[in-house]
Amino acid sequence: MSAARVRIGSNEALFRSMHRHYCDDPHTVPPWDRFDAGSLTDSVREELRRAWSARVVAEYRSMVVFSELIARLPEAGLPLEVSCAASRLLSDEARHVDLCANLADRLGGSADATVSRADLRFSDEGLSAELFVARWTLSMMCVGECASVALLRALADAAEDPCVSQVLDTLYRDEVLHDRFGWALAREIVPALNEEQREWLSADLAFSFAHYDRIHGRRMRKDGDALPEAKTRTDGGDQLGLVAPETYARAWYQRLDTVILPGIRSLGLAANEAWALRNEAAAVLDQR
């Protein structure tokens, strides 16, 4: 599968100035000259570089999702205000790519921030616009963005570098809005679906849970277990945007229990059943 580096930089002055305008205004630009990774060992610096580079790809993918979602909002019968509000999310994700790439570059480079062409669009499998929008709203926003709020909070609480703190604050503030947008959009679209579509959505959620439980929770908590205990890193990584896996997993499971599952249940979908089926779904995903 061909892959391309996340491309940042244009020869056209108009694109550059518009991009800077949407990225920087009205956000606080991080004090880049105060970034300091000098006290880290090479291996921690490399771990951080890889983490920020991976975030470049994740944020870029979020931008792609929103592009596809925005394209189908009118077809799904949603009002102009929804399209307008969604377009703000698109430029927010571009800002996040920009910020994460800047940090990765300061840590040694973001050349490994590549995405395959296949990952740059969703297959809609012939879904109606209503179901397409509902599916990605639930998966990417009510689960993905909603989790991000708690995960970024955990990272921001631990970060001490002024530059990284500012980047995480900006990401956090934007994601809080994205989270609210996702639930509002879900409330617009899910109640209008018929019983068959809602069943399909509930079943599809198991795949979403499988995906996020793998990347955020590392499947650390079995059903019935207590939350993983948060741990503090002693190698300085948490000051620049990396916390211990247990701390990260704890934030994920806490958000899942208190916001994500209740929120999806309140939409009339079988959230708990989907969560219970995540391991079966993960087995299917592993075979793909």
Ligand SMILES: [Fe+2]
């Ligand atoms: Fe983002």
Ligand SMILES: [Fe+2]
């Ligand atoms: Fe987002």
